Amino acid sequence: MNERQDEEIKNVFRQYLAAEIRHPEVAKAKERFIQERFGREPLIIFRPIFFVPVLSALFVFLILFPMHKPALKPAAEYSLKESAGQAVVKEVPVKLQGIEINVERVSSEVGPTMVYQKDWHDQPLTVVWVFTGGVNQ
Amino acid sequence: MKLGSKILLGLFFCFLPFVSTLRAEAPVAIKVTAISASNNGSDFDLENDAFRDQLIQLFSYKSYKQLKQFSVRLEGTKSETLTIPGGYELNLSLKAHEESKIRLHAVIQKDGKKFLETEVSIFGAGPVFLGGPPVDSGNLILAVETLG
Numbered sequence: 001m002n003e004r005q006d007e008e009i010k011n012v013f014r015q016y017l018a019a020e021i022r023h024p025e026v027a028k029a030k031e032r033f034i035q036e037r038f039g040r041e042p043l044i045i046f047r048p049i050f051f052v053p054v055l056s057a058l059f060v061f062l063i064l065f066p067m068h069k070p071a072l073k074p075a076a077e078y079s080l081k082e083s084a085g086q087a088v089v090k091e092v093p094v095k096l097q098g099i100e101i102n103v104e105r106v107s108s109e110v111g112p113t114m115v116y117q118k119d120w121h122d123q124p125l126t127v128v129w130v131f132t133g134g135v136n137q
Numbered sequence: 138m139k140l141g142s143k144i145l146l147g148l149f150f151c152f153l154p155f156v157s158t159l160r161a162e163a164p165v166a167i168k169v170t171a172i173s174a175s176n177n178g179s180d181f182d183l184e185n186d187a188f189r190d191q192l193i194q195l196f197s198y199k200s201y202k203q204l205k206q207f208s209v210r211l212e213g214t215k216s217e218t219l220t221i222p223g224g225y226e227l228n229l230s231l232k233a234h235e236e237s238k239i240r241l242h243a244v245i246q247k248d249g250k251k252f253l254e255t256e257v258s259i260f261g262a263g264p265v266f267l268g269g270p271p272v273d274s275g276n277l278i279l280a281v282e283t284l285g
Contacts, residue, residue, distance in 0.1 A: 100261065101257060103265075133271075
């Protein structure tokens with residue numbers, strides 16, 4: 001066998017093997033083998049390539065836009081629900097852009113008074129209250 | 138510049154300070170909603186749906202019933218008195234008014250007694266909830282808003 005014939009035979013084998021590898025039946029057989037041996041591949045949404053970037057994006061989003069916006073109220077602020085029994089005269093001005101409500105003065109001839117402000121949806125809700133039933137109202 | 142133009146310009150600057158005074162005396166429209174809040178039942182009978190969420194945020198009553206709604210125009214030092222259900226009167230007057238900021242003086246009284254007297258500066262629409270006096274089997278809440 002001369003060198004030229006040897007090269008031709010090599011080419012035939014090369015082409016045969018390449019065709020064999022690309023053959024759909026061979027690909028299916030490989031897939032079947034992998035499934036039987038290693039189990040079914042998880043869906044893309046359960047693969048790290050998918051959920052790692054999604055979770056990272058969600059994390060960044062929650063940092064930038066927190067679900068619960070912190071209220072602009074001092075720690076010492078009272079709530080009517082919590083302190084309905086207390087005699088408190090308190091002024092807690094909430095200052096928001098374009099909206100401002102300040103209670104300058106409160107008084108009553110019948111009982112203790114209370115001023116309460118809460119920032120809710122960028123709107124200051126203000127309550128000026130009198131406890132007519134005394135401090136235990 | 139001619140003498141006439143100078144006089145006109147001078148008059149303009151003379152009267153400029155009064156322009157803000159005239160604006161300060163423009164009437165302010167105020168809406169007052171009288172609400173009875175109680176723990177009897179669980180009804181929300183309010184015309185303004187926005188109040189529902191606001192009241193839930195502020196109070197722990199189970200039932201809110203709108204008693205009456207008023208619209209008044211306050212001007213200068215003139216005060217307005219509203220007759221509130223439950224035998225109360227609400228006296229409103231303006232203490233100051235500059236552009237969109239007002240200082241409102243409000244008194245809730247009954248039988249000569251001042252239940253609540255307050256002075257509130259409002260920059261924007263409000264609302265301010267004044268309340269506490271007993272009405273029906275609950276408490277009176279007055280939602281005070283300024284109308285644009």
